[in-house]
Amino acid sequence: MRKRDGLTTRGWNGYGANEHRGKSRVVVTSRIIRDIPSHDVDGSAAFRYLTPKLRLTAEDLTPELLSSRSFHLISSPMRCIELVNGILERRAKSSPNLSRPIFIWEPVPDLCIESELDNTYEAIKHLDVISPNHAELASLFGIEATTASGDVNRSGVEECSRKLVSAVSSSERELHVVVRSGKDGCYIRSSRSHSDGPWIPAYHADNPVKVVDPTGGGNGFLGGFAIGLVKTFDPIQAAVWGSVSASLCIEQVGMPVIERSADGRETWNGVDVQKRLVQFSRQLL
Numbered sequence: 001m002r003k004r005d006g007l008t009t010r011g012w013n014g015y016g017a018n019e020h021r022g023k024s025r026v027v028v029t030s031r032i033i034r035d036i037p038s039h040d041v042d043g044s045a046a047f048r049y050l051t052p053k054l055r056l057t058a059e060d061l062t063p064e065l066l067s068s069r070s071f072h073l074i075s076s077p078m079r080c081i082e083l084v085n086g087i088l089e090r091r092a093k094s095s096p097n098l099s100r101p102i103f104i105w106e107p108v109p110d111l112c113i114e115s116e117l118d119n120t121y122e123a124i125k126h127l128d129v130i131s132p133n134h135a136e137l138a139s140l141f142g143i144e145a146t147t148a149s150g151d152v153n154r155s156g157v158e159e160c161s162r163k164l165v166s167a168v169s170s171s172e173r174e175l176h177v178v179v180r181s182g183k184d185g186c187y188i189r190s191s192r193s194h195s196d197g198p199w200i201p202a203y204h205a206d207n208p209v210k211v212v213d214p215t216g217g218g219n220g221f222l223g224g225f226a227i228g229l230v231k232t233f234d235p236i237q238a239a240v241w242g243s244v245s246a247s248l249c250i251e252q253v254g255m256p257v258i259e260r261s262a263d264g265r266e267t268w269n270g271v272d273v274q275k276r277l278v279q280f281s282r283q284l285l
Contacts, residue, residue: 005103008051009049009051009053010050010051011047011050011163012047012048012049012050013215014046019136019150025110031111036238048160050177055234057083057086058083058086058087058089058090059086059164061087063094063095064093066087066090066094066095067091067095067098068101069101069102069230070101070104070226070227070229070230071083071101071102071103071104072104072106072219072223073103073104073105073106074105074106074107074108074225075105075107075108076107076108076111076116076119077116077119077120077122077123078119078123078124078128079106079112079244080126081122081123081126084103084126084127085126086118086212087101088100089101101130102128102226102229102230103126103127103128103129104128104131104222105123105124105127105129105132105227106129106133106222107123107128107130107132107136108138109135109136110138110259112132112136112137112140113139114140114141114142115141116140116179117141120140121164121167124164124175125171126167126169127173127175128175128176129175129176129177129178129229129235130178130179131165131177131178131179131222131225132179132180133179133180133181133182133218134153134157134182134184136151137157137160137161137179138153138156138157138160140160141156141160141163143156143160144153144156149159151184152182152184154187157179157181157187158187158189158196158197160223161177161179161189162196164189165177165178165189165190165191165193168191168276171191174190174192175190176188176191176235176236177189177190177197178225178242179194180219180221180222182202182214183204183208183211184199184201184202184203185200185202185207185243186199186200186202186239186243187200188200188235188236188239190235196236197236198236200236200239200240200243200284201243201284202243202246202247203243203246203247203280204247206217209212210247210251210252211251212241212250212251212252212253213250213252213254215253216249216255217246217249217250218245219244219249220242220245220246220250221242221243221251222242223245224241224242225238225239225242225245226238226241226242226247227241227245228240228241234240236285240281240284241276243280244273244276244280246276247276248268248269248271248273248276251269252269256269257269257270258270
């Protein structure tokens with residue numbers, strides 16, 4: 001990235017019941033640069049910037065970053081299209097032999113509203129993955145995010161996901177809808193699949209005491225998901241990678257401690273990541 005003036009963007013997160021962003025708990029965290037508004041979809045004070053926001057554009061990417069095999073975008077629908085086109089245009093000029101990268105879009109919460117649904121439909125025509133959380137998806141379609149008992153509205157998640165993939169069923173690219181649902185894991189639906197997608201549980205679903213701070217879990221999930229999709233081309237396998245990645249991000253306040261053993265094995269928080277991935281995969285698949 002080109003040199004920029006100013007400090008790394010930092011923000012304030014507040015969490016309420018079930019580790020959803022609300023007002024009862026505060027965590028100050030370094031954040032990736034992105035277009036996040038001040039409030040969550042329920043209108044509560046869930047996030048605010050503590051430093052001036054720095055906006056990334058395609059022009060900020062170095063040749064090395066520009067050649068990445070995947071990109072995680074967090075923006076409005078129209079800006080998402082602008083970013084995808086900008087990245088592709090620069091790649092075509094600098095490295096015309098590179099194949100098209102995977103674009104993963106996380107829509108900003110304040111624009112997950114019914115009036116932005118048409119723009120969202122337009123944006124997903126340019127993407128490989130759209131990944132709202134369950135509350136953002138519900139808000140986009142104007143339905144309840146949870147049931148009367150407070151559980152995730154799984155039938156609503158599945159129906160809204162079906163509507164999204166139906167909008168691109170004739171696209172030249174396959175669209176994967178990946179709905180992150182916190183402790184309930186994630187739901188996956190793909191446009192070229194004729195059946196309902198699976199729910200993949202969160203890694204710590206049966207051991208919630210291991211969750212120290214959920215901040216960064218969503219970004220950790222999508223980072224792992226991106227690597228898994230690049231390596232396997234299978235969104236379900238990629239979600240397993242994402243769940244393991246998220247589990248290692250939320251076991252402490254702040255970033256995981258990454259070390260290498262004498263034989264070259266990488267550990268996060270003392271955990272052999274590959275062993276956790278293999279164990280979780282065998283448990284689920």
